[in-house]
Amino acid sequence: MIWGRYLLTAGLQSCRCRLGCHIRRQYSFLPDDIKSLRALVNPDISKIRNIGIMAHIDAGKTTTTERMLYYSGYTRALGDVDDGDTVTDFLAQERERGITIQSAAVTFDWKSHRINLIDTPGHVDFTLEVERALRVLDGAVAVFDASAGVEAQTLTVWRQAEKHHVPCVCFLNKMDKPAANLEFSIDSIRQKLKANPVLLQIPIGSGKNFTGVIDLITNQKLIWKPKSTEDDGRVFKIHNLDPSDDAELLQTVSEARTALIEMVADLDDEFAELLLTDFSENFDAVNSIKLQEAVRRVTLARKGVPVLCGSSLRNKGVQPLLDAITAYLPAPNERHHDLVRWYKEDLCALAFKVMHDKQRGPLVFLRIYSGTLKPQTAVHNINRNSTERMSRLLVPFADQHVEIPSLTAGNIALTVGLKQTVTGDTIVSSKASAAAAARRAHNEGGTKKRHGDPANVVLSGVEIPDPVFFCTIEPPTMAKQADLENALNCLQREDPSLKVRVDPDSGQTILCGMGELHIEIVHDRIRREYGIETHLGPLQVAYRETILHEVSTTDTLDRTVGERRHVVTVKLAVRPVDITSAGASCEFAFTEELEGHLSPEIKEAVQNGMHSSYLQGPLLGYPLQGISTLVQGVAIEPGTSPAMVSACVSRCMLKALRLAGGQVLEPVMSLEVTVGEEHLGAVLGDLAQRRGTVRDIQSRQDDKVLLGTVPLAEMMGYSTALRTVTSGNATFSLELDTYEAMNIQDQNTLLKRMGGLL
Ligand SMILES: Nc1nc2c(ncn2[C@@H]2O[C@H](COP(=O)(O)OP(=O)(O)OP(=O)(O)O)[C@@H](O)[C@H]2O)c(=O)[nH]1
Numbered sequence: 001m002i003w004g005r006y007l008l009t010a011g012l013q014s015c016r017c018r019l020g021c022h023i024r025r026q027y028s029f030l031p032d033d034i035k036s037l038r039a040l041v042n043p044d045i046s047k048i049r050n051i052g053i054m055a056h057i058d059a060g061k062t063t064t065t066e067r068m069l070y071y072s073g074y075t076r077a078l079g080d081v082d083d084g085d086t087v088t089d090f091l092a093q094e095r096e097r098g099i100t101i102q103s104a105a106v107t108f109d110w111k112s113h114r115i116n117l118i119d120t121p122g123h124v125d126f127t128l129e130v131e132r133a134l135r136v137l138d139g140a141v142a143v144f145d146a147s148a149g150v151e152a153q154t155l156t157v158w159r160q161a162e163k164h165h166v167p168c169v170c171f172l173n174k175m176d177k178p179a180a181n182l183e184f185s186i187d188s189i190r191q192k193l194k195a196n197p198v199l200l201q202i203p204i205g206s207g208k209n210f211t212g213v214i215d216l217i218t219n220q221k222l223i224w225k226p227k228s229t230e231d232d233g234r235v236f237k238i239h240n241l242d243p244s245d246d247a248e249l250l251q252t253v254s255e256a257r258t259a260l261i262e263m264v265a266d267l268d269d270e271f272a273e274l275l276l277t278d279f280s281e282n283f284d285a286v287n288s289i290k291l292q293e294a295v296r297r298v299t300l301a302r303k304g305v306p307v308l309c310g311s312s313l314r315n316k317g318v319q320p321l322l323d324a325i326t327a328y329l330p331a332p333n334e335r336h337h338d339l340v341r342w343y344k345e346d347l348c349a350l351a352f353k354v355m356h357d358k359q360r361g362p363l364v365f366l367r368i369y370s371g372t373l374k375p376q377t378a379v380h381n382i383n384r385n386s387t388e389r390m391s392r393l394l395v396p397f398a399d400q401h402v403e404i405p406s407l408t409a410g411n412i413a414l415t416v417g418l419k420q421t422v423t424g425d426t427i428v429s430s431k432a433s434a435a436a437a438a439r440r441a442h443n444e445g446g447t448k449k450r451h452g453d454p455a456n457v458v459l460s461g462v463e464i465p466d467p468v469f470f471c472t473i474e475p476p477t478m479a480k481q482a483d484l485e486n487a488l489n490c491l492q493r494e495d496p497s498l499k500v501r502v503d504p505d506s507g508q509t510i511l512c513g514m515g516e517l518h519i520e521i522v523h524d525r526i527r528r529e530y531g532i533e534t535h536l537g538p539l540q541v542a543y544r545e546t547i548l549h550e551v552s553t554t555d556t557l558d559r560t561v562g563e564r565r566h567v568v569t570v571k572l573a574v575r576p577v578d579i580t581s582a583g584a585s586c587e588f589a590f591t592e593e594l595e596g597h598l599s600p601e602i603k604e605a606v607q608n609g610m611h612s613s614y615l616q617g618p619l620l621g622y623p624l625q626g627i628s629t630l631v632q633g634v635a636i637e638p639g640t641s642p643a644m645v646s647a648c649v650s651r652c653m654l655k656a657l658r659l660a661g662g663q664v665l666e667p668v669m670s671l672e673v674t675v676g677e678e679h680l681g682a683v684l685g686d687l688a689q690r691r692g693t694v695r696d697i698q699s700r701q702d703d704k705v706l707l708g709t710v711p712l713a714e715m716m717g718y719s720t721a722l723r724t725v726t727s728g729n730a731t732f733s734l735e736l737d738t739y740e741a742m743n744i745q746d747q748n749t750l751l752k753r754m755g756g757l758l
Pocket of ligand 1: 055056057058059060061062063064173174175176177310311312313314
């Protein structure tokens with residue numbers, strides 16, 4: 001997209017008239033690149049739709065997005081996931097693998113509405129990306145494969161959307177497939193999602209003969225040319241239904257419209273009243289505007305979900321979907337965001353994604369909840385308590401960005417210059433405005449904390465789960481170590497679920513992630529985007545360690561360094577506490593007497609020694625959890641340095657931990673497998689071999705849903721194994737449940753294996 005690049009390289013400043021004259025000049029050069037100049041000015045908030053597309057993997061999100069961009073005039077050619085040239089899947093691996101990994105935000109206009117669209121990934125390893133996107137959306141489109149109905153990942157994402165109260169529209173895609181089945185799909189929305197499907201269209205023709213839809217609101221036929229290979233679907237015919245149409249079709253439409261009207265009346269009192277007063281003689285005579293308004297109210301109240309159908313690949317049905325987004329999904333000011341009223345007209349925005357651009361540094365995606373964002377201004381980051389300068393403001397168009405002079409509430413912006421901001425941070429105009437909002441919140445009784453505490457007025461971010469897998473990562477030569485560190489720093493700011501640490505013994509860099517695919521993708525991105533060929537060690541499970549017994553011990557360190565003699569004696573007691581909960585940390589305290597006696601400097605030295613001991617357990621060097629330590633004595637001879645106090649504490653801790661008996665804790669995952677009944681036995685058999693425990697087996701339609709727990713160590717390569725035992729007829733999701741003590745036999749096997757004895 002040359003146009004966006006031109007604006008940036010032209011060094012456009014934040015000045016409206018300059019922008020205007022660039023637009024005129026630019027427009028005359030490249031009239032086709034962006035058809036809609038509205039994209040550059042702030043639309044009325046009621047015309048904005050912040051939308052996400054969510055679906056099961058391969059349901060057709062990316063293809064549908066590409067069609068939307070094409071019909072809205074943003075792209076001139078139709079991208080194709082199978083050819084690897086889509087706009088939203090701009091990371092190289094996405095193009096190659098044909099999957100969507102990162103949420104790419106795209107802004108475009110449709111019939112005087114601004115649509116900010118976030119494409120969300122479907123793979124389980126990237127649910128954090130979905131969650132992050134849903135936080136900032138006002139509405140969502142759920143795309144289904146009409147031959148499969150509701151699939152496992154849709155359920156997960158649907159639940160996430162419900163958690164954030166996001167109203168949805170459903171799009172039954174792939175109506176061109178011979179196995180596409182409207183009734184089945186509608187039924188699965190009702191049964192599996194427990195939602196009320198409000199069917200707004202019925203398909204014309206089926207399979208290869210699917211040519212269009214009948215709009216039940218307007219009673220119109222929308223017909224596309226049958227041969228999609230020769231036609232881009234931009235032009236389609238709209239006819240009113242007339243009595244000469246096929247009688248069976250007319251009958252079906254009449255029944256479906258009556259069912260629609262009755263359903264909407266059931267869900268919306270205002271519409272029911274209208275029917276009973278003005279249309280009691282003939283419900284069917286209700287006008288389409290009133291019906292559409294009622295469907296909108298039902299959608300916003302999340303009492304029902306409008307259902308449309310089409311085939312994105314065959315270029316049919318996408319324009320009515322765009323119409324439905326603008327007609328039924330909410331504008332930002334129709335959503336309830338608590339904090340907004342406390343900020344009034346002041347800026348309040350949430351950083352929901354960070355990306356790294358080699359030339360421009362970190363690019364931060366912000367959702368603006370209130371106020372106006374302007375480039376070349378300082379903004380305050382409440383979470384980091386820091387003030388940063390934002391240099392440029394852009395509208396995101398996948399990997400192309402258009403510079404703009406200001407952006408108002410309700411929009412999604414891309415900013416340049418915010419170097420400290422990470423995903424989940426709240427950005428406001430100044431420290432004073434945060435304090436003012438906190439005061440308003442307090443006065444309204446909205447918070448219980450201290451008067452004027454800005455911590456109260458932070459938009460809640462996304463919870464980041466603990467990584468469960470790790471492996472070493474090595475650069476090809478030591479000379480590349482600094483480049484690798486830089487690449488990892490950038491990737492971590494983009495993806496908070498990726499953790500990086502250095503092994504204190506070996507000095508090796510360790511990569512910790514959410515799953516096998518997650519680590520593989522990171523590895524791939526380091527190679528492609530940063531040009532570093534790294535070597536990954538074997539993928540390992542992130543175990544933890546704890547102790548079995550309560551122990552008290554003493555240690556003395558007596559060391560002469562140069563002329564100086566350091567002598568310190570430490571006495572402490574360790575005991576196990578709540579070992580299994582995933583978040584159980586370690587704690588320590590001083591006896592009351594020590595608390596009063598020790599200087600702050602020595603207390604800090606003790607704390608440092610304690611923290612480094614907690615990072616590495618005595619058995620295998622994994623972090624410790626579920627331990628409480630009481631420091632009972634610290635005797636120091638004059639001249640002893642604080643570093644020696646820390647060293648003595650660490651040594652004494654190691655002694656105590658060894659005496660207390662080590663116990664390895666392993667991550668245990670909660671597992672959900674959805675499988676056809678005929679393959680249930682094979683899945684259960686396989687699970688038993690993986691030390692799995694079955695908690696429940698439920699029925700869902702013709703499928704069985706197995707709920708259980710299984711140690712993560714046994715789950716490497718599970719997706720391939722499951723595919724094999726079920727001939728591809730199962731889906732699963734895996735999530736950290738708890739840490740459990742390993743039995744002595746398994747623990748010994750692990751110790752031998754890690755010690756190189758097996
Ligand atoms: N028959 C048919 N195939 C389609 C249709 N839409 C998409 N596909 C195909 O389905 C496959 C998946 O499409 P995508 O658009 O990549 O699906 P996605 O949901 O974005 O996939 P992820 O990003 O991996 O989650 C591709 O091979 C598409 O060509 C459709 O309307 N009909």
